[in-house]
Amino acid sequence: MVKFNKKGQSVGLVTGLVFGVATLVIAVIIALVITSTLNDANLLDSGRETVTVLNEIKFINATGDTLDSGVSDARYVSGSATITNVYNYTNGTTVIPAGNYTLSAVGVLTNATTSTWDNVSVNYTFILKTEEEFTSDSLTGNLTDGIDNVSSKIPTVLLIAAIVLILSVLVLLIGAWQSMKVGNGGI
Numbered sequence: 001m002v003k004f005n006k007k008g009q010s011v012g013l014v015t016g017l018v019f020g021v022a023t024l025v026i027a028v029i030i031a032l033v034i035t036s037t038l039n040d041a042n043l044l045d046s047g048r049e050t051v052t053v054l055n056e057i058k059f060i061n062a063t064g065d066t067l068d069s070g071v072s073d074a075r076y077v078s079g080s081a082t083i084t085n086v087y088n089y090t091n092g093t094t095v096i097p098a099g100n101y102t103l104s105a106v107g108v109l110t111n112a113t114t115s116t117w118d119n120v121s122v123n124y125t126f127i128l129k130t131e132e133e134f135t136s137d138s139l140t141g142n143l144t145d146g147i148d149n150v151s152s153k154i155p156t157v158l159l160i161a162a163i164v165l166i167l168s169v170l171v172l173l174i175g176a177w178q179s180m181k182v183g184n185g186g187i
Helices: 013-040 133-178
Strands: 047-061 082-088 101-103 108-111 117-128
Touching: 047 108, 082 101, 108 133
Parallel strands: none
Antiparallel strands: 047 117, 082 117, 101 108
């Protein structure tokens, strides 16, 4: 049984799909606005945790060594690692001056001079995002990735829709042509 709306038009599959897609797009836009507003207003970062790491054994050379504790955590705030002390682990008491090493935003410790140390003890602090902040960032990232995935498929979907439209028009034209061909083919 075909359902009709108040204007006498049939409510079909295409109408339902159009409204479903439109609702989905609006919901995604609202979610992106909410999460970006929360992130931009810094409403979720008030409970960030500062973590102190003592005596992590590393090396300082030109290739670099990544700090293990914290920077591998998904909640690590990029650029928040701060070295408090670096000791030559061989004797445990020689402090290596800060001008002899650098620390990147992602936590890679490299030498800033020609001197290298194969065995150092590093003391540092870093900051972790709150669970809410991390979840909001993840949601924004997942929505953005999803939009990227869908947008890359739009040309294919439009091509399929165009082919279906052309075939539908051909079927309608053939049907109209056959209905005109009553009897001897005259109009």
